[in-house]
Structures are given as C-alpha cells and as structure tokens.
Amino acid sequence: MIHIQGLEFRYAHSDFRLSVPSLQVGARERVAVIGPSGSGKTTLLNLIAGIFVPNSGEITVGNVPVHALDDAGRRVFRISNIGFVFQDFELIDYLSVLDNILHPYRITRALRLNKEVRGRAIALAEQMAIAKHIKRRPGELSQGERQRVAICRALLTQPKLVLADEATGNLDPDNKTQILDLLFANLAERDAALLAVTHDHDLLPRFDRVEDFRAFRASGEANA
Amino acid sequence: MLDSLYIAGQYITHNKAKAATLIACITLIAALPLALESLLDESERQLTSRAASTPLVLGAKGSALDLVMNTLYFDDEVPELISMAATEQVAASDLAAPVPVYARYHARGFPIVGTTLDYFDFRRLQMAQGRPLAVLGECVIGADVARDLGLEPGDSLVSSPESVFDLAGVYPLKMKVVGVLRDSHTSDDRAVFVDLKTAWVIEGLGHGHDDVTRIKDRSVILDRTGDNVVANAKLMQFTEITEDNVGSFHFHGDAAIYPITAVIALPADEKSGTILRGRYLQADADYQIVEPDDVIDGLLENIFRIKNVLDAVIAVVGFATVLAIVLVFSLSLRLREREINTIFKLGCSRMTIARLLASEIAIIVLISGALCAAVVWMTNVYSSDLVRALFIG
Numbered sequence: 308m309i310h311i312q313g314l315e316f317r318y319a320h321s322d323f324r325l326s327v328p329s330l331q332v333g334a335r336e337r338v339a340v341i342g343p344s345g346s347g348k349t350t351l352l353n354l355i356a357g358i359f360v361p362n363s364g365e366i367t368v369g370n371v372p373v374h375a376l377d378d379a380g381r382r383v384f385r386i387s388n389i390g391f392v393f394q395d396f397e398l399i400d401y402l403s404v405l406d407n408i409l410h411p412y413r414i415t416r417a418l419r420l421n422k423e424v425r426g427r428a429i430a431l432a433e434q435m436a437i438a439k440h441i442k443r444r445p446g447e448l449s450q451g452e453r454q455r456v457a458i459c460r461a462l463l464t465q466p467k468l469v470l471a472d473e474a475t476g477n478l479d480p481d482n483k484t485q486i487l488d489l490l491f492a493n494l495a496e497r498d499a500a501l502l503a504v505t506h507d508h509d510l511l512p513r514f515d516r517v518e519d520f521r522a523f524r525a526s527g528e529a530n531a
Numbered sequence: 532m533l534d535s536l537y538i539a540g541q542y543i544t545h546n547k548a549k550a551a552t553l554i555a556c557i558t559l560i561a562a563l564p565l566a567l568e569s570l571l572d573e574s575e576r577q578l579t580s581r582a583a584s585t586p587l588v589l590g591a592k593g594s595a596l597d598l599v600m601n602t603l604y605f606d607d608e609v610p611e612l613i614s615m616a617a618t619e620q621v622a623a624s625d626l627a628a629p630v631p632v633y634a635r636y637h638a639r640g641f642p643i644v645g646t647t648l649d650y651f652d653f654r655r656l657q658m659a660q661g662r663p664l665a666v667l668g669e670c671v672i673g674a675d676v677a678r679d680l681g682l683e684p685g686d687s688l689v690s691s692p693e694s695v696f697d698l699a700g701v702y703p704l705k706m707k708v709v710g711v712l713r714d715s716h717t718s719d720d721r722a723v724f725v726d727l728k729t730a731w732v733i734e735g736l737g738h739g740h741d742d743v744t745r746i747k748d749r750s751v752i753l754d755r756t757g758d759n760v761v762a763n764a765k766l767m768q769f770t771e772i773t774e775d776n777v778g779s780f781h782f783h784g785d786a787a788i789y790p791i792t793a794v795i796a797l798p799a800d801e802k803s804g805t806i807l808r809g810r811y812l813q814a815d816a817d818y819q820i821v822e823p824d825d826v827i828d829g830l831l832e833n834i835f836r837i838k839n840v841l842d843a844v845i846a847v848v849g850f851a852t853v854l855a856i857v858l859v860f861s862l863s864l865r866l867r868e869r870e871i872n873t874i875f876k877l878g879c880s881r882m883t884i885a886r887l888l889a890s891e892i893a894i895i896v897l898i899s900g901a902l903c904a905a906v907v908w909m910t911n912v913y914s915s916d917l918v919r920a921l922f923i924g
Binding site for chain 2: 385393458
C-alpha cells in the first residue's frame with residue numbers, strides 16, 4: 308500500500324531533517340509508528356497524505372506517486388484515498404454528528420454526496436454506537452464519542468489507507484480498546500491498511516508491526 | 532455551491548448572535564438613507580400638494596411658517612390670534628371667499644379645528660359615516676382619529692385643557708361625534724372638526740347654565756338689578772351640550788372680536804388674489820397674507836439643506852460600519868483557522884475554502900438586502916401616514 312524510497316524532508320528555517328531510506332506498508336497491514344516527540348512521526352503522515360512535499364525521494368500510495376502530484380492533485384488524492392484521524396478529533400463544532408461525518412463530501416467536488424453515501428454514514432454511526440447522537444453537536448458528546456465520530460468521518464470514503472495521529476491519545480483505557488476494536492474490524496472488512504502514530508506502548512501488541520522513528524530522524528532531535 | 536451554502540448556513544445558525552448583529556448593522560446602514568429619502572420625498576409631496584391647493588392664508592403678523600403650518604397641517608405651534616373681523620374683511624372685499632380656521636385646542640392628542648362648513652367643500656372632504664356638523668357641541672372626526680381612538684358616530688370625545696396647570700382656564704367639553712370623514716391622506720385625517728362656535732365654547736367665550744332668573748338657590752346670585760342678574764362661581768356650567776341644554780348656551784360680547792388663528796382666502800380668480808394680497812402688503816396693515824406655496828418652498832429648501840448634512844453623516848457612519856464588518860469577518864476568519872486547517876488536511880481545495888467563507892458573507896448580505904428591501908418597501912407603503920404622524924402632524 309505504501310512504498311517510500313529515499314525520502315528526504317526538511318522544514319524551511321529549521322534544522323529538522325527527516326530521512327527515510329525505505330518504508331513499506333502492506334495492503335492489510337496495521338503498522339504502529341513510535342518515537343519521541345519531534346522525531347517526525349506526524350511529518351511522515353503529512354508527507355504520505357500529500358500535505359507536505361518531500362525535498363527528494365518517492366512516496367507511492369497504492370499506485371499513485373504522491374510526490375509527483377501537483378497541489379490540486381494531492382488534495383483530490385488525499386480526500387478520495389486517505390482517511391485521517393486526528394488526536395484532537397478536529398470535528399466542526401457547529402455541525403451535527405451526521406454533518407461532521409458527511410463533511411468530506413461537502414468540501415470537494417471529487418466526491419459526490421448521494422443517498423448511498425448518507426446510508427453508509429448512518430451505518431457507520433450505528434457500527435460505532437453513536438447513531439443515537441446523530442443530530443447532536445460535538446460539544447454535547449463525550450471524548451470517546453467524539454473520536455468515534457472522527458473515525459466515521461475518516462472511514463466514510465472507504466479509504467484503502469487510514470492515517471491515525473495519536474488517535475487514542477486523549478481517551479481512557481476502556482475507550483481506547485473499544486475504538487481500536489471498531490477501527491480494526493472496519494479495516495479488516497475492507498482490506499485496508501493502517502499507519503498509526505502512537506505513544507501508547509500498551510497498544511503495540513495489537514499491531515502487525517512497529518516502526519521506531521528514532522532511526523529516521525537525521526538531526527535536530529532537540530528541536531522537537 | 533449548495534454544499535458551501537449549507538455549511539455556511541449551519542455556521543450562521545450556530546452563531547446566531549454574531550450573525551444577527553451583522554445583519555442588523557448592514558440592514559440599518561443600507562436602509563436608513565433609502566428610507567429617509569422616501570420619507571423626505573413624501574414630505575415634499577404632501578407639503579407642496581396641500582400648499583398648492585391652498586391659495587392664500589390670512590393671519591397675524593409674525594412667523595409666516597407658523598401660520599401656514601398651523602392652518603394647513605394643524606401644527607401645535609399656534610400663531611398669534613386674529614379676530615373674526617378679519618373673516619368679515621375678506622368677505623366684504625368681494626375678492627375672495629373666506630374660510631375661518633381656529634386650530635388651537637386638542638382632544639386626546641388630536642387637534643380640534645374650529646371652522647365652517649365651507650372648509651369641507653373647499654377640501655372636498657366626504658363623509659364615510661354619519662352626517663356633517665349641524666348643532667353646537669358636535670364634531671366630525673378624521674379617518675385616523677376614528678381608527679386610533681375607536682370612535683364612530685354616536686360616541687363622544689372630550690376636549691383637553693391647554694395645560695394641566697390651567698385650572699382656571701378652558702373647561703373640557705364633551706363633544707358628540709356625528710360623522711367620520713373618508714380617508715383623504717392629508718392632515719384632515721388626524722383632525723377633530725367642530726363649528727367655530729363650539730371652539731369658542733371650549734375656550735369659555737360661550738357657555739350654558741341654568742336660567743339664573745328662575746334659579747331657586749339664592750346663594751348663587753351675587754347681584755340682581757332689574758333683568759340683569761350677576762351669578763357667582765357656584766353657578767354650574769354645562770360641560771356637555773345636549774338637546775335639553777343647547778338652548779341655554781349663549782355668547783357674551785361681539786362675535787367679530789372672537790378669536791381665530793387664520794382665514795383661508797379663496798380668490799375668485801388670479802387677479803382678485805393679487806389685488807387682495809396688495810391690500811395686506813402695506814406696513815400698517817393689521818394682518819399678513821401669504822401664499823402657502825412660497826412659504827413651503829422656503830421650508831423645503833432648509834429641509835434639503837439638512838438632508839445634505841444627514842447624507843454626509845450617514846456616509847461616514849456607513850464607512851465606519853463597513854470597516855467594523857470587515858474587522859468582524861477577519862476576526863471570525865482567525866477564529867475559524869483551526870477548522871480551515873482541518874478541512875485543508877482532509878483535502879479541501881483553496882477555492883472551496885474561499886467559497887465557504889464567501890457563502891457566509893453572501894448569506895448575511897442577502898438577508899440584510901432582503902430586510903433592507905422590506906424596510907424600504909414598508910416605508911414606501913406607509914410613508915404617507917408616517918410623514919403625517921411624525922413630521923407634519
């Protein structure tokens with residue numbers, strides 16, 4: 308699913324440098340990325356999603372050479388092929404749960420919102436046990452419920468790759484387990500891959516593989 | 532585009548207070564000059580049309596504007612009074628028909644206009660209900676008075692004292708409403724018309740009481756010399772003119788010295804009007820005679836001078852409001868930075884982000900525009916009544 312070769316990236320006006328000689332993630336693989344803060348874990352997710360552009364090297368997701376796409380191409384690729392789950396959920400406070408889940412379809416012309424998509428959104432909400440909250444706003448939900456909404460939003464486009472940036476970092480142990488169970492079950496149904504940044508070493512046994520990012524950080528560790 | 536509008540609509544609904552404030556600001560600043568323009572146009576139309584239809588007004592020397600405003604629009608500013616002799620003078624000239632006007636008192640906030648039946652013919656006023664004035668103590672009310680006070684023929688209306696401290700002055704007179712005029716869309720709609728003699732009764736120049744020559748209570752009599760009887764203040768005066776007591780109402784002194792506020796002079800032709808005007812041009816003349824058209828033209832010039840100043844003030848306030856609105860939108864943009872960053876990470880295009888923000892502005896501007904149009908439309912529809920109620924009276 309993900310093929311990275313000779314990836315080099317550095318931020319302007321910073322001595323941070325990320326160097327990934329090679330990284331492969333298989334189609335159904337669930338890979339955890341660990342490493343100290345500032346080691347470039349989130350930067351890697353942003354590079355794979357096409358939010359950042361590498362200085363050199365190649366990133367291929369599925370059959371798409373992300374590094375070669377222009378800005379518009381990267382945006383369309385991202386919203387159509389990648390599900391993003393953020394640590395702080397990043398839900399839109401003025402939209403209902405259902406509208407938050409449907410949001411990716413309302414902010415791009417690459418996706419078409421129709422009856423089938425709406426049905427899928429409701430089915431996902433039922434699967435994540437938040438269907439009864441579908442008309443509520445995020446502010447009225449618990450932390451765990453909000454993260455479930457964020458996961459529904461990430462999964463609605465049925466992406467073959469889900470990028471999770473400390474997705475369970477703000478949750479209590481019970482919620483962490485439940486949410487990972489739900490996420491893994493959904494990914495398994497669709498043969499999708501997961502690349503998850505985490506600091507929680509208790510969760511690592513649940514992943515197929517763990518990548519330690521200390522190996523990729525070329526310099527500037529202290530700047531994290 | 533529909534999705535952008537939907538999201539913007541949700542944002543506006545969620546931030547009702549902010550949106551409502553912005554909408555109110557934009558609506559006010561857009562509607563104010565347009566509504567003002569409409570009201571001024573209507574004021575000009577009403578002032579000039581009534582002035583143009585009133586050839587000449589004769590009154591006491593002094594402010595021509597007060598004289599015209601009181602005679603034509605029954606303004607509260609009462610000009611110096613003249614005597615009924617002025618009416619006789621105009622009639623005797625054979626140059627114009629006189630219509631005396633005595634607009635000084637009020638009944639429940641509406642001006643009482645003492646005049647003769649000629650006034651109704653001159654203004655072409657028609658009855659909507661009831662009949663014209665016939666007997667002392669009756670009144671015919673304008674359409675607005677009837678509507679506002681809920682009166683109809685058969686009801687009564689009491690005149691108000693000139694001031695609450697006027698304890699020894701004008702007695703309230705209970706008048707019988709005998710007719711309601713049709714809407715004329717002029718100041719006549721807001722007037723209470725009475726016969727001149729009824730106006731003089733209100734003033735106390737005419738009154739009714741028990742016959743003192745037959746009264747049994749001797750403590751009422753101060754002095755009796757032959758047929759002449761002098762009563763004291765204990766003698767009860769009637770405060771309502773009824774069929775039973777109308778015969779007891781009488782006036783003391785010569786009617787020619789009784790007061791009126793003006794005489795509308797209706798010349799037979801232009802030449803007669805010019806000659807009549809000439810007679811009152813001399814410096815030693817007791818009265819002034821004015822053409823309302825000229826007086827109103829002068830007033831309008833001043834109004835439009837003030838309007839120019841108002842326009843400038845509105846322009847400055849409008850500019851300040853636009854700056855404030857820009858500031859609100861830019862602060863709102865800053866508050867939504869996180870949301871924008873999230874949708875960017877999800878894959879939203881720059882154009883869509885711009886469209887989302889533009890939709891919010893478009894909805895607010897559209898709602899404000901619709902409200903502004905509604906305010907201006909309402910002002911136009913009710914401008915006639917508004918001008919009479921607010922400015923002309």
